[in-house]
Amino acid sequence: MKSRVLIVDDDEGVRALYQTELSQAGYEVQAVDSGAAAVSIVENEKFDVIVLDIEMPDMSGIEALSHLRRICPETPVILNTAYNTYKQDFQSWLADAYLMKSSDLEPLKEQIRKLVNRGEQLSRK
Amino acid sequence: METIATEKEKSFIPKYLTGALNDLGIGAFALDQNGQISGINRAGREILGLDGSDESAGTNLEHIHQNLAVNLTEARSKLSNGHTHAMVYGVEYDDNHGRPQCLDICCLRADDDGTSEQIICFLRDLRRSHRVSDDELHLRQELKILSDVAAALSSSTELVQLLKVILTGATAAQGLGFNRAFLFLHDERNNTLVGHMAVGPRSAEEAGDIWSNLDSMRLSLEELLDNNQRKAGQLSDGLNELVDDFRIRIEDDSAIGRICREGSWLNLTIDSSVDPVTASVARHLGADAMALVPMVSKGHLMGLLVADNQITRRPISDEAVELLQVLANQAAVAMERARLYETRNQKRIELEKTNRLLAETQDQIIRIEKMSVIGELTSAIAHELRNPLTVVGGFANMILKSGTAGDNQEYLNIIATEIRRAESVLNQVLDFSRASKGENRPIDFSQLVQRSLELLRGRMSGKETPVFASMTDEPLIVYGNYEQLLHAVYQFLKLTAEDLVPPGEAEIRTERREGRALLLIRILCTDETRDKVRKTLERIFSQNRTSQRLTILVAGETIRYHGGNIGLASGEDCPPSLYMELPLMKESDR
Numbered sequence: 001m002k003s004r005v006l007i008v009d010d011d012e013g014v015r016a017l018y019q020t021e022l023s024q025a026g027y028e029v030q031a032v033d034s035g036a037a038a039v040s041i042v043e044n045e046k047f048d049v050i051v052l053d054i055e056m057p058d059m060s061g062i063e064a065l066s067h068l069r070r071i072c073p074e075t076p077v078i079l080n081t082a083y084n085t086y087k088q089d090f091q092s093w094l095a096d097a098y099l100m101k102s103s104d105l106e107p108l109k110e111q112i113r114k115l116v117n118r119g120e121q122l123s124r125k
Numbered sequence: 126m127e128t129i130a131t132e133k134e135k136s137f138i139p140k141y142l143t144g145a146l147n148d149l150g151i152g153a154f155a156l157d158q159n160g161q162i163s164g165i166n167r168a169g170r171e172i173l174g175l176d177g178s179d180e181s182a183g184t185n186l187e188h189i190h191q192n193l194a195v196n197l198t199e200a201r202s203k204l205s206n207g208h209t210h211a212m213v214y215g216v217e218y219d220d221n222h223g224r225p226q227c228l229d230i231c232c233l234r235a236d237d238d239g240t241s242e243q244i245i246c247f248l249r250d251l252r253r254s255h256r257v258s259d260d261e262l263h264l265r266q267e268l269k270i271l272s273d274v275a276a277a278l279s280s281s282t283e284l285v286q287l288l289k290v291i292l293t294g295a296t297a298a299q300g301l302g303f304n305r306a307f308l309f310l311h312d313e314r315n316n317t318l319v320g321h322m323a324v325g326p327r328s329a330e331e332a333g334d335i336w337s338n339l340d341s342m343r344l345s346l347e348e349l350l351d352n353n354q355r356k357a358g359q360l361s362d363g364l365n366e367l368v369d370d371f372r373i374r375i376e377d378d379s380a381i382g383r384i385c386r387e388g389s390w391l392n393l394t395i396d397s398s399v400d401p402v403t404a405s406v407a408r409h410l411g412a413d414a415m416a417l418v419p420m421v422s423k424g425h426l427m428g429l430l431v432a433d434n435q436i437t438r439r440p441i442s443d444e445a446v447e448l449l450q451v452l453a454n455q456a457a458v459a460m461e462r463a464r465l466y467e468t469r470n471q472k473r474i475e476l477e478k479t480n481r482l483l484a485e486t487q488d489q490i491i492r493i494e495k496m497s498v499i500g501e502l503t504s505a506i507a508h509e510l511r512n513p514l515t516v517v518g519g520f521a522n523m524i525l526k527s528g529t530a531g532d533n534q535e536y537l538n539i540i541a542t543e544i545r546r547a548e549s550v551l552n553q554v555l556d557f558s559r560a561s562k563g564e565n566r567p568i569d570f571s572q573l574v575q576r577s578l579e580l581l582r583g584r585m586s587g588k589e590t591p592v593f594a595s596m597t598d599e600p601l602i603v604y605g606n607y608e609q610l611l612h613a614v615y616q617f618l619k620l621t622a623e624d625l626v627p628p629g630e631a632e633i634r635t636e637r638r639e640g641r642a643l644l645l646i647r648i649l650c651t652d653e654t655r656d657k658v659r660k661t662l663e664r665i666f667s668q669n670r671t672s673q674r675l676t677i678l679v680a681g682e683t684i685r686y687h688g689g690n691i692g693l694a695s696g697e698d699c700p701p702s703l704y705m706e707l708p709l710m711k712e713s714d715r
Binding site for chain 2: 011013014016017020021024055082083100101102103104105
């Protein structure tokens with residue numbers, strides 16, 4: 001069974017890129033364009049990793065993160081942003097990883113792979 | 126009563142008239158055409174201060190007081206020319222002994238036939254004619270002294286000048302005439318009187334020299350006060366050594382303590398009944414008797430004036446001490462005024478300094494605001510650019526990896542490379558943007574450079590950084606935003622290590638130069654590569670900012686916002702060099 005990744009980003013191009021790249025990497029990918037949509041979907045579906053943008057119009061990624069932690073505390077979240085300043089925000093510590101957006105998607109894929117493996121090891125225990 | 130006229134008197138005034146004029150205290154004398162006194166009666170000699178012999182006839186006008194001589198010369202000239210038959214003047218002046226004189230003068234031609242140019246002059250001593258008593262005269266003299274001293278005191282707000290006036294007034298023959306005077310100022314914190322200045326001779330021999338010299342100068346008190354005020358330094362070096370830093374503890378049970386508390390003077394002869402503190406002061410000053418006068422203004426003790434007649438041994442009268450007290454009170458008020466003036470001056474200087482600091486702070490706030498706006502702006506731009514770069518670059522990479530690029534592979538490679546470069550610049554801009562949020566604080570410039578070097582070595586992971594550093598041990602404290610400056614210095618060093626040095630080496634050092642912290646980078650290249658390095662540098666630090674590299678532009682602006690500068694060090698024969706300078710923080714602002 002494929003691992004499921006949820007992409008949360010208001011930029012259509014980013015969603016398309018991540019969806020294509022991660023699908024090719026063997027993941028089942030679902031993408032939403034807002035924090036509110038992400039909160040809504042995780043109430044009904046289970047994901048192995050969530051890739052969350054921070055700067056979004058209706059609900060910021062940081063705010064969405066606190067909801068996600070309440071709804072599905074076991075699902076790892078990667079904060080993925082254009083800014084480097086949020087790394088200093090203590091609320092971003094709730095995330096499992098913090099990555100700056102880049103055209104080089106290898107670091108993102110590597111991080112997803114690590115978190116999926118960790119989740120699988122935990123569920124086996 | 127003498128009524129017999131001298132031979133000379135006989136020659137120009139009838140005998141009966143000479144006696145009557147002497148009795149009335151009216152001086153009479155004749156002036157010849159050469160301006161010489163050809164005959165004078167006794168009253169005239171007394172008024173003019175000439176000696177009592179007949180030899181005073183023949184005295185030239187130059188030998189009598191200048192104020193009087195001017196009038197007599199003018200009268201002789203006008204009468205001789207026939208302009209008038211009589212001239213009358215009123216003259217006031219201080220004589221050679223500093224005594225005020227007040228005369229009426231009447232000059233007449235001695236004949237009308239034109240055969241002689243002799244002028245007869247009559248002098249009336251108004252003090253005598255008004256029957257001014259000795260007491261009144263004495264009072265007048267005292268008032269004159271006080272008035273002269275008051276005028277001198279009001280002419281200055283400098284403490285040293287005021288102290289000179291007080292001491293001169295107390296010791297001048299034309300003033301109160303004490304032999305020596307010592308001035309002690311009140312040190313409130315330690316409740317002591319501290320010796321400050323003194324005037325007077327150290328010995329009888331010195332006194333002879335000083336006093337005869339002063340006497341020959343024939344100065345009025347006003348002139349003497351003016352002279353001494355202008356004189357640089359102390360009035361009397363030797364005697365000053367006696368009081369320099371000499372401290373008198375103000376103790377309640379001592380005579381000095383009592384008069385300072387009560388504000389009243391003391392005319393003291395030193396004997397066994399005198400308390401130990403006061404006796405030790407007398408012993409130190411070498412005085413057998415002394416006048417002690419506290420200087421008080423509005424109930425506030427300013428100091429103590431001590432005067433004596435140790436050289437002449439003349440007894441000190443209570444009247445003289447009383448007058449000294451009046452003088453001391455005037456001086457105390459002047460000193461208080463000088464103190465207030467000094468305080469006001471200090472406040473003005475402080476206010477000016479505060480205003481200057483305020484202006485600098487305002488300037489700095491504007492700069493910080495500007496930097497903050499730039500920070501926010503760059504952050505927003507970075508965000509807007511980041512997503513398209515990620516998407517374009519990401520898809521280019523994806524196609525490249527898929528192997529489906531075909532003929533477009535070369536172009537896709539260029540797109541991917543340029544996107545990576547753009548992302549790198551974006552990261553630097555974001556670093557700067559993050560840095561602009563920091564607070565300003567004092568920074569050790571050498572440590573900042575050292576930290577930037579460590580960062581550079583860390584990021585160049587594994588590669589050898591061909592940069593040799595030597596930091597000055599002297600603390601170079603600058604003021605600013607640490608993160609911003611670190612970013613700027615880092616970019617500066619990164620440029621050196623990556624673009625300028627290979628295949629050579631660079632030598633960097635920090636130093637203090639003319640109130641600024643300086644970072645100097647010398648590129649140690651070969652003769653062959655020197656021109657190339659120079660050209661690269663000239664391009665990077667081009668005056669045309671649009672062609673400058675973004676990181677250097679931002680670093681340069683950061684340094685300039687902090688009041689510093691970056692650029693190329695000049696010198697054709699020297700190795701190509703870069704410099705960065707920042708203003709050092711003032712000690713007083715730390």
